[in-house]
Amino acid sequence: MAEELLRQFHLSDEEYLALDEVEFRARFRERIHHTLEIQAYAAANGEGKLSADQNSTAKKFLRLWEERKLPKNLPEYLYAEKLVGFSEKLLRGEKLELNEFQPYALTEAEKDAFYKVIFERRSVRHFTDQDVPDELINQILTSGLWAAHSCNLQSIRYLVVREKTTAGLFKGSDVPGGPVHLVVLQDERVYRANPLNPVRNRLIDAGAAAQNIALAAHASGLAGVWLTFNNTMIERISKYFDLPEYIKVVTYVDIGYPNQTPYPPQRLTLEEAVLANV
Numbered sequence: 001m002a003e004e005l006l007r008q009f010h011l012s013d014e015e016y017l018a019l020d021e022v023e024f025r026a027r028f029r030e031r032i033h034h035t036l037e038i039q040a041y042a043a044a045n046g047e048g049k050l051s052a053d054q055n056s057t058a059k060k061f062l063r064l065w066e067e068r069k070l071p072k073n074l075p076e077y078l079y080a081e082k083l084v085g086f087s088e089k090l091l092r093g094e095k096l097e098l099n100e101f102q103p104y105a106l107t108e109a110e111k112d113a114f115y116k117v118i119f120e121r122r123s124v125r126h127f128t129d130q131d132v133p134d135e136l137i138n139q140i141l142t143s144g145l146w147a148a149h150s151c152n153l154q155s156i157r158y159l160v161v162r163e164k165t166t167a168g169l170f171k172g173s174d175v176p177g178g179p180v181h182l183v184v185l186q187d188e189r190v191y192r193a194n195p196l197n198p199v200r201n202r203l204i205d206a207g208a209a210a211q212n213i214a215l216a217a218h219a220s221g222l223a224g225v226w227l228t229f230n231n232t233m234i235e236r237i238s239k240y241f242d243l244p245e246y247i248k249v250v251t252y253v254d255i256g257y258p259n260q261t262p263y264p265p266q267r268l269t270l271e272e273a274v275l276a277n278v
């Protein structure tokens, strides 16, 4: 089994050139992450040295990218070029100056605002008729894409579905009239291309995106509720949007302007939740 996974993992250049484009890009991101990003930052921190050919895998993938004639302005290509530049600096024995990327420490007021968003976000199930501006929707969805994601594989895809244009499509939902349904999908091809990524990471990737979405909606003055699909809804939505077999409908968050202020459902105490603190 492990051998079979390794065989699927190590492809020849010809196989990489023939690979489906989404799968190739996902493997490109994973290879850059595992063969250069982690090592370059460790070396920059004085923890170990880069081997002379540490960036050879990244360079090979950049070459394959060019041979495939993929656009050179896509984010992962630019990122890989940046890391190769970092690694060359380190290999020349130069110091990597990363100060310009250092986020400034949050002010007390910013910290308070951050925790306010965390603790005051509520699942709101009743909304006004006010339309949600597209700019807000886009910012919220972008927040989902910036969630942590296993090996930076980038499986998240979306459907933005307005209830008023698709009445009945979300029949069976606990909140059938949610004004804007933000559906989190996953492109399974990115995982297919990375068979060593543990399967359990897949749902977690979707959950991390959905949590960012719920928090960003709250921070934007909207409210939302994270909701559960049943199989009938998944089938109905996949059919309605004619989704291919590799696009999986996973979860959704309804957002809109709130018409309800629920009392916070209480949580376990930390004493109950922390099973060890050694």
Ligand SMILES: Cc1cc2nc3c(=O)[nH]c(=O)nc-3n(C[C@H](O)[C@H](O)[C@H](O)COP(=O)(O)O)c2cc1C
Pocket (backbone or CB within 6 Å): 121, 122, 123, 124, 125, 174, 225, 226, 227, 228, 229, 264, 265
């Ligand atoms: C994965 C997931 C699925 C959920 N599904 C539903 C659902 O189907 N219906 C619903 O009314 N709320 C759903 N919720 C919202 C929870 O009921 C809610 O988060 C929980 O009761 C705590 O309340 P709060 O979000 O206001 O803090 C879901 C939340 C999560 C994280």
